[in-house]
Amino acid sequence: MHISDGILSVPVLVTGAILTAGGTALGLKRLRHETVPQTAILSSAFFVASLIHVPLGPSSVHLILNGLAGIILGWITFPALLIALFLQTILFQFGGLTTLGVNTFNMAFPGVIAYFICHPLLKIGKPHSITLAGILAAVIGISLAGLFVALELVFTGQGFIPVAKLVLVAHVPVIIIEAIITAVILNFLHKAKPEILGVDK
Amino acid sequence: MLQEPFANGNSFIHNLDPRIRILFAFFFAIIVATTWHLSALLWAFFFVVVVFVLTKLNMRDILKRILVVNTFIVLLVIILPFSYPGQVIYALGPLTLTKQGFFYALYIFLKSNLILTCVILLLSTTSIFSLAHALHHLHVPSKLVQLIFFTFRYIHVIYRQYQKLMRAVKLRCFTPKTNIYTYKTYAYLVASLLIKSYDRSERVYKAMVCRGFQGTFPVFRHFKMTTKDRLLSMAATIYLLFLAILAWK
Helix, strand or coil, X not given: CCCCCCCCCHHHHHHHHHHHHHXXXXXXXXXXXXXXXXXXXXXXXXXXXXXXEEEECCEEEECCCHHHHHHHHHHHHHHHHHHHHHHHHXXXXXXXXXXXXXXXXXXXXHHHHHHHHHHHHHHHCCHHHHHHHHHHHHHHHHHHHHHHHHHHHHHHCHHHHHHHHHHHHHHHHHHHHHHHHHHHXXXXXXXXXXXXHCCCC | CCCCCCXXXXXXXXXXXXXXXXXXXXXXXXXXXXXXXXHHHHHHHHHHHHHHHHHCCCHHHHHHHHHHHHHHHHHHXXXXXXXXXCCEEEEECCEEEEHHHHHHHHHHHXXXXXXXXXXXXXXXXXXXXXXXXXXXXXXCCHHHHHHHHHHHHHHHHHHHHHHHHHHHHHHCCCCCCXXXXXXXXXXXXXXXXXXXXXXXXXXXXXXXXXXXXXXXXXXXXXXXXXXXXXXXXXXXXXXXXXXXXHHHC
Protein backbone atom coordinates (compact mmCIF):
# COMPACT_ATOMS: atom_id res chain seq x y z
CA MET A 1 0.00 0.00 0.00
CA HIS A 2 1.40 3.36 -0.98
CA ILE A 3 0.81 6.40 1.17
CA SER A 4 -0.36 9.54 -0.63
CA ASP A 5 0.96 13.06 -0.24
CA GLY A 6 -0.29 15.28 2.54
CA ILE A 7 -0.93 12.61 5.19
CA LEU A 8 2.29 11.94 7.07
CA SER A 9 4.02 14.32 9.45
CA VAL A 10 7.27 16.06 8.55
CA PRO A 11 9.59 13.99 10.81
CA VAL A 12 8.24 10.74 9.32
CA LEU A 13 8.65 12.07 5.76
CA VAL A 14 12.20 13.28 6.40
CA THR A 15 13.25 10.01 8.08
CA GLY A 16 11.87 8.00 5.16
CA ALA A 17 13.63 10.23 2.64
CA ILE A 18 16.97 9.94 4.42
CA LEU A 19 16.77 6.13 4.78
CA THR A 20 15.79 5.72 1.14
CA ALA A 21 18.58 8.06 0.02
CA GLY A 22 21.05 5.90 1.96
CA GLY A 23 19.68 2.64 0.58
CA THR A 24 19.61 4.00 -2.96
CA ALA A 25 23.20 5.24 -2.68
CA LEU A 26 24.30 1.79 -1.48
CA GLY A 27 22.34 0.11 -4.27
CA LEU A 28 23.76 2.40 -6.97
CA LYS A 29 27.28 1.76 -5.69
CA ARG A 30 26.76 -1.97 -6.16
CA LEU A 31 25.23 -1.48 -9.59
CA ARG A 32 27.89 -1.65 -12.28
CA HIS A 33 27.44 0.51 -15.38
CA GLU A 34 27.31 -2.57 -17.60
CA THR A 35 24.48 -4.16 -15.64
CA VAL A 36 22.18 -1.12 -15.71
CA PRO A 37 20.16 -2.40 -18.71
CA GLN A 38 19.78 -5.85 -17.14
CA THR A 39 18.65 -4.50 -13.79
CA ALA A 40 16.22 -2.12 -15.46
CA ILE A 41 14.61 -4.85 -17.55
CA LEU A 42 14.17 -7.03 -14.46
CA SER A 43 12.65 -4.13 -12.59
CA SER A 44 10.22 -3.53 -15.45
CA ALA A 45 9.25 -7.20 -15.11
CA PHE A 46 8.53 -6.59 -11.42
CA PHE A 47 6.58 -3.46 -12.36
CA VAL A 48 4.43 -5.50 -14.74
CA ALA A 49 4.04 -8.26 -12.12
CA SER A 50 2.67 -5.66 -9.71
CA LEU A 51 -0.10 -4.90 -12.23
CA ILE A 52 -1.30 -8.53 -12.08
CA HIS A 53 -4.41 -8.97 -9.99
CA VAL A 54 -5.01 -12.40 -8.52
CA PRO A 55 -8.48 -13.35 -7.28
CA LEU A 56 -9.18 -13.50 -3.56
CA GLY A 57 -12.77 -14.43 -2.76
CA PRO A 58 -15.08 -11.84 -4.30
CA SER A 59 -12.26 -9.31 -4.59
CA SER A 60 -8.70 -9.36 -5.89
CA VAL A 61 -5.26 -8.31 -4.73
CA HIS A 62 -2.32 -7.25 -6.84
CA LEU A 63 1.05 -8.94 -6.52
CA ILE A 64 3.81 -7.05 -4.70
CA LEU A 65 6.70 -9.53 -4.76
CA ASN A 66 9.07 -7.19 -2.90
CA GLY A 67 10.60 -10.19 -1.12
CA LEU A 68 11.36 -11.90 -4.43
CA ALA A 69 12.71 -8.63 -5.88
CA GLY A 70 14.95 -8.39 -2.81
CA ILE A 71 16.30 -11.92 -3.31
CA ILE A 72 17.14 -11.22 -6.95
CA LEU A 73 18.38 -7.64 -6.68
CA GLY A 74 19.85 -7.32 -3.17
CA TRP A 75 20.62 -3.71 -2.25
CA ILE A 76 19.73 -2.70 -5.82
CA THR A 77 16.09 -3.22 -4.76
CA PHE A 78 16.23 0.34 -3.40
CA PRO A 79 16.94 2.17 -6.70
CA ALA A 80 14.75 -0.30 -8.64
CA LEU A 81 11.71 0.26 -6.44
CA LEU A 82 12.37 4.00 -6.13
CA ILE A 83 12.03 4.20 -9.89
CA ALA A 84 8.99 1.95 -10.01
CA LEU A 85 7.27 4.18 -7.44
CA PHE A 86 8.35 7.35 -9.24
CA LEU A 87 6.86 6.01 -12.46
CA GLN A 88 3.64 5.04 -10.66
CA THR A 89 3.37 8.56 -9.25
CA ILE A 90 3.74 10.14 -12.67
CA LEU A 91 1.73 7.61 -14.69
CA PHE A 92 -1.20 6.96 -12.40
CA GLN A 93 -0.66 9.04 -9.26
CA PHE A 94 -0.34 6.06 -6.87
CA GLY A 95 1.74 7.16 -3.93
CA GLY A 96 3.12 10.67 -3.98
CA LEU A 97 6.07 12.95 -4.53
CA THR A 98 6.83 13.84 -0.91
CA THR A 99 6.17 10.26 0.22
CA LEU A 100 8.51 8.74 -2.37
CA GLY A 101 11.15 8.17 0.30
CA VAL A 102 8.79 6.62 2.83
CA ASN A 103 7.06 4.37 0.30
CA THR A 104 10.33 3.16 -1.21
CA PHE A 105 11.70 2.32 2.22
CA ASN A 106 8.52 0.40 3.14
CA MET A 107 8.87 -1.85 0.10
CA ALA A 108 12.62 -2.06 -0.43
CA PHE A 109 14.01 -2.51 3.07
CA PRO A 110 12.00 -5.71 3.77
CA GLY A 111 13.26 -6.94 0.38
CA VAL A 112 16.86 -6.38 1.42
CA ILE A 113 16.25 -8.23 4.70
CA ALA A 114 14.70 -11.09 2.74
CA TYR A 115 17.83 -11.17 0.60
CA PHE A 116 20.12 -11.70 3.57
CA ILE A 117 17.88 -14.30 5.22
CA CYS A 118 16.88 -16.31 2.14
CA HIS A 119 20.12 -16.49 0.20
CA PRO A 120 21.79 -19.03 2.52
CA LEU A 121 18.65 -21.18 2.16
CA LEU A 122 18.83 -21.02 -1.63
CA LYS A 123 22.48 -22.03 -1.53
CA ILE A 124 21.48 -25.30 0.18
CA GLY A 125 19.54 -26.03 -2.99
CA LYS A 126 17.10 -28.65 -1.66
CA PRO A 127 13.45 -28.24 -2.76
CA HIS A 128 12.34 -27.85 0.87
CA SER A 129 14.84 -25.13 1.65
CA ILE A 130 13.84 -23.27 -1.52
CA THR A 131 10.15 -23.48 -0.60
CA LEU A 132 11.01 -22.24 2.87
CA ALA A 133 13.01 -19.37 1.37
CA GLY A 134 9.99 -18.39 -0.76
CA ILE A 135 7.60 -18.46 2.16
CA LEU A 136 10.02 -16.49 4.35
CA ALA A 137 10.64 -13.91 1.62
CA ALA A 138 6.91 -13.25 1.24
CA VAL A 139 6.23 -13.19 4.98
CA ILE A 140 9.15 -10.83 5.63
CA GLY A 141 8.45 -8.68 2.57
CA ILE A 142 4.74 -8.11 3.08
CA SER A 143 4.43 -8.16 6.86
CA LEU A 144 7.29 -5.71 7.37
CA ALA A 145 5.94 -3.46 4.62
CA GLY A 146 2.53 -3.44 6.33
CA LEU A 147 4.13 -2.90 9.72
CA PHE A 148 6.13 0.08 8.43
CA VAL A 149 3.01 1.70 6.94
CA ALA A 150 1.15 1.18 10.23
CA LEU A 151 4.02 2.57 12.30
CA GLU A 152 4.37 5.63 10.07
CA LEU A 153 0.66 6.37 10.47
CA VAL A 154 0.86 5.95 14.25
CA PHE A 155 3.97 8.16 14.50
CA THR A 156 2.10 10.81 12.53
CA GLY A 157 -0.79 10.96 14.97
CA GLN A 158 -2.67 8.93 17.59
CA GLY A 159 -5.85 9.38 15.56
CA PHE A 160 -4.46 7.03 12.92
CA ILE A 161 -4.37 3.97 15.21
CA PRO A 162 -7.65 2.43 13.89
CA VAL A 163 -6.51 2.94 10.29
CA ALA A 164 -3.11 1.44 11.11
CA LYS A 165 -4.82 -1.64 12.57
CA LEU A 166 -6.94 -1.93 9.44
CA VAL A 167 -3.79 -1.76 7.30
CA LEU A 168 -2.21 -4.60 9.29
CA VAL A 169 -5.29 -6.81 9.00
CA ALA A 170 -5.56 -6.13 5.25
CA HIS A 171 -2.02 -7.45 4.75
CA VAL A 172 -2.70 -10.91 6.23
CA PRO A 173 -4.43 -12.50 3.19
CA VAL A 174 -1.81 -10.91 0.91
CA ILE A 175 0.96 -12.60 2.93
CA ILE A 176 -0.60 -16.03 2.40
CA ILE A 177 -1.09 -15.61 -1.34
CA GLU A 178 2.37 -14.12 -1.85
CA ALA A 179 3.94 -16.94 0.18
CA ILE A 180 2.44 -19.57 -2.12
CA ILE A 181 3.32 -17.66 -5.27
CA THR A 182 6.86 -16.74 -4.22
CA ALA A 183 7.65 -20.32 -3.20
CA VAL A 184 6.46 -21.68 -6.55
CA ILE A 185 8.34 -18.98 -8.49
CA LEU A 186 11.58 -19.66 -6.59
CA ASN A 187 11.38 -23.41 -7.25
CA PHE A 188 10.70 -22.77 -10.93
CA LEU A 189 13.55 -20.26 -11.25
CA HIS A 190 15.94 -22.53 -9.37
CA LYS A 191 15.25 -25.35 -11.82
CA ALA A 192 15.07 -23.34 -15.03
CA LYS A 193 17.39 -20.38 -14.52
CA PRO A 194 19.46 -20.47 -11.32
CA GLU A 195 21.68 -17.61 -12.49
CA ILE A 196 18.82 -15.13 -11.92
CA LEU A 197 18.91 -16.07 -8.26
CA GLY A 198 22.67 -15.69 -8.11
CA VAL A 199 23.23 -19.36 -7.23
CA ASP A 200 25.15 -21.70 -9.50
CA LYS A 201 24.15 -25.30 -9.74
CA MET B 1 -2.92 1.94 -18.13
CA LEU B 2 0.65 2.59 -19.18
CA GLN B 3 -0.22 5.41 -21.54
CA GLU B 4 0.62 9.02 -20.90
CA PRO B 5 -2.74 10.59 -21.73
CA PHE B 6 -1.85 14.11 -20.63
CA ALA B 7 1.64 14.24 -22.12
CA ASN B 8 0.65 15.23 -25.64
CA GLY B 9 -0.58 18.73 -25.83
CA ASN B 10 0.38 22.12 -27.02
CA SER B 11 0.07 24.68 -24.30
CA PHE B 12 2.07 27.06 -22.20
CA ILE B 13 2.73 24.35 -19.62
CA HIS B 14 3.43 21.58 -22.14
CA ASN B 15 6.07 23.75 -23.76
CA LEU B 16 7.61 24.88 -20.49
CA ASP B 17 11.13 23.58 -19.75
CA PRO B 18 10.68 20.22 -17.92
CA ARG B 19 13.47 21.09 -15.46
CA ILE B 20 11.44 24.05 -14.22
CA ARG B 21 8.31 21.94 -13.99
CA ILE B 22 10.02 19.28 -11.89
CA LEU B 23 11.38 21.90 -9.49
CA PHE B 24 8.06 23.67 -9.11
CA ALA B 25 6.08 20.47 -8.62
CA PHE B 26 8.61 19.38 -6.01
CA PHE B 27 8.58 22.63 -4.03
CA PHE B 28 4.81 22.95 -4.30
CA ALA B 29 4.41 19.41 -2.92
CA ILE B 30 6.76 20.11 -0.02
CA ILE B 31 5.08 23.39 0.89
CA VAL B 32 1.56 21.98 0.76
CA ALA B 33 2.45 18.71 2.52
CA THR B 34 3.96 20.54 5.48
CA THR B 35 1.50 23.36 6.05
CA TRP B 36 -1.33 23.54 8.57
CA HIS B 37 -2.80 26.88 7.47
CA LEU B 38 -6.07 26.98 5.60
CA SER B 39 -5.15 30.28 3.95
CA ALA B 40 -2.02 28.72 2.45
CA LEU B 41 -4.13 25.87 1.05
CA LEU B 42 -6.51 28.39 -0.51
CA TRP B 43 -3.65 30.18 -2.26
CA ALA B 44 -2.24 26.81 -3.30
CA PHE B 45 -5.63 25.98 -4.82
CA PHE B 46 -5.50 29.23 -6.76
CA PHE B 47 -2.03 28.23 -8.06
CA VAL B 48 -3.40 24.87 -9.23
CA VAL B 49 -6.34 26.56 -10.96
CA VAL B 50 -4.04 28.94 -12.85
CA VAL B 51 -1.77 26.07 -13.93
CA PHE B 52 -4.84 24.09 -14.98
CA VAL B 53 -6.10 26.90 -17.20
CA LEU B 54 -2.63 27.19 -18.75
CA THR B 55 -2.48 23.46 -19.59
CA LYS B 56 -5.71 23.62 -21.64
CA LEU B 57 -6.50 20.07 -20.49
CA ASN B 58 -10.01 18.68 -20.33
CA MET B 59 -11.43 19.15 -16.82
CA ARG B 60 -13.43 15.88 -16.97
CA ASP B 61 -10.37 13.74 -17.75
CA ILE B 62 -8.50 15.20 -14.82
CA LEU B 63 -11.40 14.87 -12.38
CA LYS B 64 -11.83 11.25 -13.43
CA ARG B 65 -8.18 10.57 -12.66
CA ILE B 66 -8.39 12.35 -9.31
CA LEU B 67 -11.49 10.35 -8.37
CA VAL B 68 -9.77 7.00 -8.98
CA VAL B 69 -6.80 7.91 -6.82
CA ASN B 70 -8.98 9.11 -3.96
CA THR B 71 -10.04 5.68 -2.66
CA PHE B 72 -7.28 5.39 -0.04
CA ILE B 73 -7.59 9.03 0.96
CA VAL B 74 -11.36 8.75 1.36
CA LEU B 75 -10.94 5.71 3.60
CA LEU B 76 -8.73 7.79 5.89
CA VAL B 77 -10.98 10.81 5.73
CA ILE B 78 -14.02 8.76 6.78
CA ILE B 79 -12.30 7.04 9.71
CA LEU B 80 -10.24 9.94 11.06
CA PRO B 81 -13.01 12.22 12.41
CA PHE B 82 -14.20 9.34 14.60
CA SER B 83 -10.83 8.14 15.80
CA TYR B 84 -9.12 11.43 16.53
CA PRO B 85 -9.16 12.53 20.18
CA GLY B 86 -10.64 15.95 20.85
CA GLN B 87 -13.79 17.93 21.50
CA VAL B 88 -16.86 15.80 20.71
CA ILE B 89 -19.39 17.54 18.49
CA TYR B 90 -21.59 14.63 17.52
CA ALA B 91 -22.15 11.19 19.01
CA LEU B 92 -23.77 8.29 17.24
CA GLY B 93 -23.84 5.33 19.58
CA PRO B 94 -20.22 4.37 20.28
CA LEU B 95 -18.96 6.61 17.48
CA THR B 96 -17.95 10.09 18.45
CA LEU B 97 -17.18 12.75 15.92
CA THR B 98 -14.58 15.21 17.13
CA LYS B 99 -14.01 18.73 15.91
CA GLN B 100 -10.23 18.27 15.73
CA GLY B 101 -10.67 15.01 13.87
CA PHE B 102 -13.01 16.61 11.37
CA PHE B 103 -10.60 19.42 10.57
CA TYR B 104 -7.64 17.05 10.46
CA ALA B 105 -9.45 14.90 7.90
CA LEU B 106 -10.43 17.98 5.89
CA TYR B 107 -6.81 19.17 5.78
CA ILE B 108 -5.55 15.77 4.67
CA PHE B 109 -8.18 15.59 1.96
CA LEU B 110 -7.33 19.06 0.63
CA LYS B 111 -3.56 18.61 0.84
CA SER B 112 -3.51 15.23 -0.88
CA ASN B 113 -5.75 16.37 -3.70
CA LEU B 114 -3.91 19.65 -4.26
CA ILE B 115 -0.56 17.86 -4.57
CA LEU B 116 -1.82 15.10 -6.79
CA THR B 117 -3.54 17.57 -9.11
CA CYS B 118 -0.33 19.56 -9.29
CA VAL B 119 1.61 16.39 -10.15
CA ILE B 120 -0.84 15.62 -12.95
CA LEU B 121 -0.70 19.16 -14.31
CA LEU B 122 3.03 19.71 -14.13
CA LEU B 123 4.62 16.26 -14.41
CA SER B 124 2.14 14.01 -16.19
CA THR B 125 2.10 16.59 -18.98
CA THR B 126 5.69 15.62 -19.83
CA SER B 127 6.73 12.34 -21.39
CA ILE B 128 8.73 10.09 -19.05
CA PHE B 129 11.67 10.31 -21.44
CA SER B 130 11.90 14.09 -21.24
CA LEU B 131 11.47 13.86 -17.46
CA ALA B 132 14.45 11.48 -17.35
CA HIS B 133 16.37 13.85 -19.59
CA ALA B 134 15.52 16.79 -17.34
CA LEU B 135 16.50 14.83 -14.21
CA HIS B 136 19.87 14.20 -15.85
CA HIS B 137 20.35 17.95 -16.24
CA LEU B 138 19.29 18.44 -12.63
CA HIS B 139 22.28 16.27 -11.63
CA VAL B 140 20.39 13.19 -10.52
CA PRO B 141 22.94 10.29 -10.53
CA SER B 142 23.33 9.07 -14.09
CA LYS B 143 22.81 5.40 -13.22
CA LEU B 144 19.44 6.28 -11.70
CA VAL B 145 18.42 8.24 -14.79
CA GLN B 146 19.46 5.34 -17.03
CA LEU B 147 17.40 3.00 -14.87
CA ILE B 148 14.33 5.22 -15.32
CA PHE B 149 14.92 5.36 -19.05
CA PHE B 150 15.33 1.60 -19.52
CA THR B 151 12.66 0.56 -17.05
CA PHE B 152 10.03 2.69 -18.72
CA ARG B 153 11.22 1.64 -22.17
CA TYR B 154 10.81 -2.05 -21.33
CA ILE B 155 7.64 -1.90 -19.22
CA HIS B 156 5.64 -1.78 -22.44
CA VAL B 157 7.54 -4.64 -24.05
CA ILE B 158 7.17 -6.84 -20.99
CA TYR B 159 3.54 -5.91 -20.54
CA ARG B 160 2.87 -7.13 -24.06
CA GLN B 161 4.74 -10.32 -23.20
CA TYR B 162 2.51 -10.72 -20.15
CA GLN B 163 -0.61 -10.28 -22.26
CA LYS B 164 0.66 -12.94 -24.64
CA LEU B 165 1.21 -15.42 -21.80
CA MET B 166 -2.19 -14.57 -20.37
CA ARG B 167 -3.81 -15.19 -23.73
CA ALA B 168 -2.04 -18.53 -23.92
CA VAL B 169 -3.33 -19.72 -20.54
CA LYS B 170 -6.83 -18.43 -21.31
CA LEU B 171 -6.86 -20.40 -24.57
CA ARG B 172 -6.20 -23.43 -22.41
CA CYS B 173 -9.41 -22.72 -20.48
CA PHE B 174 -7.82 -21.08 -17.44
CA THR B 175 -10.31 -19.14 -15.33
CA PRO B 176 -8.86 -17.40 -12.26
CA LYS B 177 -10.49 -18.47 -9.00
CA THR B 178 -9.52 -18.47 -5.35
CA ASN B 179 -7.57 -21.74 -5.26
CA ILE B 180 -4.05 -23.11 -5.20
CA TYR B 181 -4.20 -24.04 -8.87
CA THR B 182 -4.82 -20.41 -9.87
CA TYR B 183 -2.01 -19.14 -7.67
CA LYS B 184 0.39 -21.74 -9.05
CA THR B 185 -0.55 -20.76 -12.60
CA TYR B 186 0.13 -17.10 -11.86
CA ALA B 187 3.41 -18.07 -10.22
CA TYR B 188 4.53 -19.99 -13.32
CA LEU B 189 3.42 -17.06 -15.44
CA VAL B 190 5.47 -14.55 -13.43
CA ALA B 191 8.45 -16.92 -13.33
CA SER B 192 8.49 -17.32 -17.09
CA LEU B 193 8.03 -13.56 -17.43
CA LEU B 194 11.14 -13.08 -15.29
CA ILE B 195 13.14 -15.64 -17.28
CA LYS B 196 12.09 -14.15 -20.60
CA SER B 197 13.00 -10.68 -19.31
CA TYR B 198 16.37 -11.91 -18.09
CA ASP B 199 17.15 -13.49 -21.47
CA ARG B 200 15.94 -10.39 -23.24
CA SER B 201 18.15 -8.19 -21.09
CA GLU B 202 21.21 -10.21 -22.13
CA ARG B 203 20.32 -9.85 -25.80
CA VAL B 204 19.65 -6.13 -25.41
CA TYR B 205 22.93 -5.61 -23.61
CA LYS B 206 24.92 -7.52 -26.23
CA ALA B 207 23.22 -5.55 -29.01
CA MET B 208 24.11 -2.32 -27.21
CA VAL B 209 27.74 -3.35 -26.77
CA CYS B 210 27.91 -4.18 -30.48
CA ARG B 211 26.81 -0.62 -31.15
CA GLY B 212 29.49 0.87 -28.93
CA PHE B 213 27.73 1.19 -25.55
CA GLN B 214 30.28 1.95 -22.83
CA GLY B 215 28.04 2.44 -19.85
CA THR B 216 27.03 6.05 -20.40
CA PHE B 217 24.60 7.88 -22.60
CA PRO B 218 25.96 10.88 -24.41
CA VAL B 219 23.45 13.72 -24.29
CA PHE B 220 23.15 15.62 -27.53
CA ARG B 221 20.17 17.81 -26.87
CA HIS B 222 20.25 20.37 -24.10
CA PHE B 223 17.32 22.28 -22.74
CA LYS B 224 17.34 25.97 -23.45
CA MET B 225 15.39 28.44 -21.39
CA THR B 226 13.38 30.87 -23.48
CA THR B 227 12.35 34.34 -22.34
CA LYS B 228 8.85 32.99 -21.80
CA ASP B 229 10.25 30.23 -19.55
CA ARG B 230 12.23 32.80 -17.56
CA LEU B 231 9.28 35.13 -17.06
CA LEU B 232 6.92 32.35 -16.06
CA SER B 233 9.39 30.75 -13.67
CA MET B 234 10.07 34.13 -12.07
CA ALA B 235 6.36 34.68 -11.49
CA ALA B 236 5.92 31.14 -10.16
CA THR B 237 8.96 31.49 -7.87
CA ILE B 238 7.57 34.68 -6.34
CA TYR B 239 4.20 33.00 -5.90
CA LEU B 240 5.70 29.91 -4.25
CA LEU B 241 7.84 32.08 -1.94
CA PHE B 242 4.71 33.93 -0.88
CA LEU B 243 3.01 30.55 -0.39
CA ALA B 244 5.92 29.27 1.69
CA ILE B 245 5.77 32.34 3.95
CA LEU B 246 2.03 31.82 4.43
CA ALA B 247 2.49 28.09 4.98
CA TRP B 248 5.24 28.18 7.56
CA LYS B 249 4.45 31.40 9.47
